[in-house]
Amino acid sequence: MRSRALVDFKATVLEFKRSPEAIFWTFAFPIVLMLLFGAIYSGGGTGTFNLYVQDHDDSDESRDLLESLRATGVVNVRLVNTTLDADQVIKDNSLTSFLTIPSGFGANLSANESAVLEFRKDPSSQSAITLYSIINAAVQQMDPGLKNVTPLISVEEESLVSERFEFLDFFLPGVLALTIMNSTVNYMIFTIVEYRNRGIFRKMMTTPLRRPEWLASRIMWQMTISFISLVLIWAIGVYLFDIAVTVNLMTLALILAGTALFTSMGMAAAGLIKDEQGAGALAGAVTFPMMFLAGIFFPLEVMPEYLQTIAKFIPLTYLAEGLRDSMIYGNMAGAWFNLAVISGLAVVFAALGTVLTRWKEE
Amino acid sequence: MSEGHIEVKGLRKEYGELIAVDGIDFTVRKGQVFSLLGPNGAGKTTTVEILECLRTPSAGEVRILGMGLEQSSKIKRRVGVLPQGFNAFDRLTVKENVDYFAGMFDDPVDTEELLRWVKLEKRKKELFKNLSGGMKQRVGIAMSLVNDPEIVFLDEPTTGLDPGARRDVWRMVQGLRDQGKTVLLTTHYMEEAEALSDYICIMNKGRIICRGTPREIINEHGADPVAIVKAAGDKGLEALIGRFPDCSLMEDNLKVPIHNSRRIADILNILDDAEVHYDEVIIKKSTLEDVFLKLTGEELRGGEEDEE
Ligand SMILES: Nc1ncnc2c1ncn2[C@@H]1O[C@H](COP(=O)(O)OP(=O)(O)O)[C@@H](O)[C@H]1O
Ligand SMILES: [Mg+2]
Numbered sequence: 001m002r003s004r005a006l007v008d009f010k011a012t013v014l015e016f017k018r019s020p021e022a023i024f025w026t027f028a029f030p031i032v033l034m035l036l037f038g039a040i041y042s043g044g045g046t047g048t049f050n051l052y053v054q055d056h057d058d059s060d061e062s063r064d065l066l067e068s069l070r071a072t073g074v075v076n077v078r079l080v081n082t083t084l085d086a087d088q089v090i091k092d093n094s095l096t097s098f099l100t101i102p103s104g105f106g107a108n109l110s111a112n113e114s115a116v117l118e119f120r121k122d123p124s125s126q127s128a129i130t131l132y133s134i135i136n137a138a139v140q141q142m143d144p145g146l147k148n149v150t151p152l153i154s155v156e157e158e159s160l161v162s163e164r165f166e167f168l169d170f171f172l173p174g175v176l177a178l179t180i181m182n183s184t185v186n187y188m189i190f191t192i193v194e195y196r197n198r199g200i201f202r203k204m205m206t207t208p209l210r211r212p213e214w215l216a217s218r219i220m221w222q223m224t225i226s227f228i229s230l231v232l233i234w235a236i237g238v239y240l241f242d243i244a245v246t247v248n249l250m251t252l253a254l255i256l257a258g259t260a261l262f263t264s265m266g267m268a269a270a271g272l273i274k275d276e277q278g279a280g281a282l283a284g285a286v287t288f289p290m291m292f293l294a295g296i297f298f299p300l301e302v303m304p305e306y307l308q309t310i311a312k313f314i315p316l317t318y319l320a321e322g323l324r325d326s327m328i329y330g331n332m333a334g335a336w337f338n339l340a341v342i343s344g345l346a347v348v349f350a351a352l353g354t355v356l357t358r359w360k361e362e
Numbered sequence: 363m364s365e366g367h368i369e370v371k372g373l374r375k376e377y378g379e380l381i382a383v384d385g386i387d388f389t390v391r392k393g394q395v396f397s398l399l400g401p402n403g404a405g406k407t408t409t410v411e412i413l414e415c416l417r418t419p420s421a422g423e424v425r426i427l428g429m430g431l432e433q434s435s436k437i438k439r440r441v442g443v444l445p446q447g448f449n450a451f452d453r454l455t456v457k458e459n460v461d462y463f464a465g466m467f468d469d470p471v472d473t474e475e476l477l478r479w480v481k482l483e484k485r486k487k488e489l490f491k492n493l494s495g496g497m498k499q500r501v502g503i504a505m506s507l508v509n510d511p512e513i514v515f516l517d518e519p520t521t522g523l524d525p526g527a528r529r530d531v532w533r534m535v536q537g538l539r540d541q542g543k544t545v546l547l548t549t550h551y552m553e554e555a556e557a558l559s560d561y562i563c564i565m566n567k568g569r570i571i572c573r574g575t576p577r578e579i580i581n582e583h584g585a586d587p588v589a590i591v592k593a594a595g596d597k598g599l600e601a602l603i604g605r606f607p608d609c610s611l612m613e614d615n616l617k618v619p620i621h622n623s624r625r626i627a628d629i630l631n632i633l634d635d636a637e638v639h640y641d642e643v644i645i646k647k648s649t650l651e652d653v654f655l656k657l658t659g660e661e662l663r664g665g666e667e668d669e670e
Binding site: 008018019202209 | 414415416435438439441442443445446447448449450451452453454458462463465466467468489505509
């Protein structure tokens with residue numbers, strides 16, 4: 001028997017190759033995103049942050065910490081006289097973040113006891129959030145034994161960050177997850193609406209081609225796109241911004257499952273609309289909330305509680321988290337969990353998509 | 363239910379309140395070109411799409427090649443479809459498009475030969491989107507033949523085509539009949555139905571209002587032929603009105619209905635005797651158009667004929 005899915009796949013490749021707009025939109029998105037984040041967060045960029053620090057400890061350890069913060073190239077450490085009242089300084093200078101190193105920090109560390117840093121931040125400030133992540137990374141780099149947390153800094157015990165962790169690294173898996181979602185959902189919705197309105201589905205329906213076969217072809221196709229995106233993003237990260245991330249089998253499995261999930265979601269969503277104008281709006285309605293609520297641009301931990309709750313209901317969250325687990329943290333248990341969630345959702349949406357997709361214009 | 367290739371009994375289709383097909387019966391025999399003729403909205407597409415297994419009837423019995431609609435996947439392998447307002451993949455070439463649909467079947471025909479048959483072998487490398495309307499329609503016909511179907515459904519295959527392209531499609535329909543295929547054609551062009559069909563059902567508002575071979579329909583429902591004597595003028599009218607009281611003058615042309623008892627020769631003799639001069643004599647036969655007008659009091663054409 002012939003594989004109808006393969007016939008459809010081949011046709012899709014040909015159509016894509018002949019569509020400069022489709023190629024542009026599919027690949028410009030991740031490239032621009034990577035270049036943008038790269039420019040903002042890599043050390044060479046203009047994006048540097050002022051970090052106001054009160055060092056009550058003034059020990060070797062505290063100076064080490066500050067030195068490693070400076071070494072990121074993104075942080076200008078501004079020491080604040082310890083005699084001043086921190087709250088007053090924050091108020092007078094409209095600071096959005098403030099780091100206090102309490103006395104005894106170094107002594108505790110050398111005694112191998114838990115040490116505490118106090119970081120005050122305005123949760124609405126992007127740079128405070130960024131600084132939080134940078135401090136977090138620096139702290140982990142400095143001493144994995146530094147376990148205890150202030151109410152504001154939470155250092156995950158199991159999050160073993162690879163040695164050369166830099167802030168941009170955090171974004172790469174997010175950009176990848178976002179790209180997979182974005183190109184897949186968009187491509188599916190626009191293709192389905194176009195095929196339906198132009199009567200192409202109607203013609204397909206007169207042949208033995210079945211919807212699951214068509215979905216299989218689309219998933220294969222979107223996986224191809226996802227892998228090309230991975231290579232692009234990774235190449236930009238490595239060659240332009242000197243990022244160190246791992247791509248392992250788990251990464252690939254997550255990409256496959258995520259692509260299947262979003263292909264099916266796109267198919268299910270496209271069943272809800274009729275015309276081409278609706279397609280753009282719908283694609284936006286699906287991708288935008290996910291884009292901003294899934295912890296792509298900022299770590300979930302720094303988001304307010306209720307947003308963290310919302311994020312739990314957003315499929316993209318699991319892909320981004322899973323990719324971070326596998327590409328940065330090397331947290332296989334976490335990656336497996338996310339892979340399971342994504343795969344389960346993929347099955348549900350594939351069934352929904354097959355049922356909901358009308359191939360006819362009514 | 364036996365000898366028909368397609369048998370339809372009491373077929374109904376409702377869309378909510380609207381009754382698109384209102385209980386129709388017909389039988390299509392093997393090798394026939396069978397036409398559903400009717401204005402837009404008559405229910406032709408709904409009917410054929412039910413037969414193509416694309417829509418579910420609200421009521422009625424349908425058998426295609428002896429199979430019920432529940433055997434849709436078997437039916438689909440043995441019929442070919444040119445949907446109304448057909449489109450293919452814009453960015454695939456003619457050949458790639460035809461190959462795509464050939465690839466959907468287990469045992470397709472040679473697509474090169476098919477392209478020769480629809481006279482597109484020289485255009486096979488062109489992208490679908492760059493083709494003219496007539497060529498697109500020929501691609502559609504080729505695509506409907508990839509599985510060497512026993513029945514071919516052509517839903518308004520010539521709507522929006524220029525006269526030349528329409529003739530091309532007509533020739534292909536005749537070619538299909540010569541190959542012994544059964545063709546179910548829908549159209550709102552009466553001359554198309556008249557020229558191509560072995561059997562016609564005229565549809566209006568979901569019902570079949572009249573059926574038969576084109577000749578039968580015209581003989582039964584058509585008006586008498588009319589002789590039109592061009593530029594015969596008042597003098598002609600005076601000469602003829604005695605013998606033919608129902609003749610009339612339109613502008614300068616004389617119209618004489620021809621009943622069985624009257625012969626055109628008589629008319630011409632009278633005119634000659636009275637030394638009436640005229641340009642020419644035309645015999646206008648009744649057409650399906652007239653039949654439709656007579657049966658429904660409405661024009662057949664929806665008025666959208668030349669919009670594309
Ligand atoms: N999917 C549908 N939903 C609701 N009404 C429909 C649908 N398809 C067709 N109709 C209506 O059914 C009637 C018959 O349509 P159609 O079968 O397309 O006629 P035709 O092909 O003869 O022009 C029309 O009034 C049309 O508006
Ligand atoms: Mg129609």
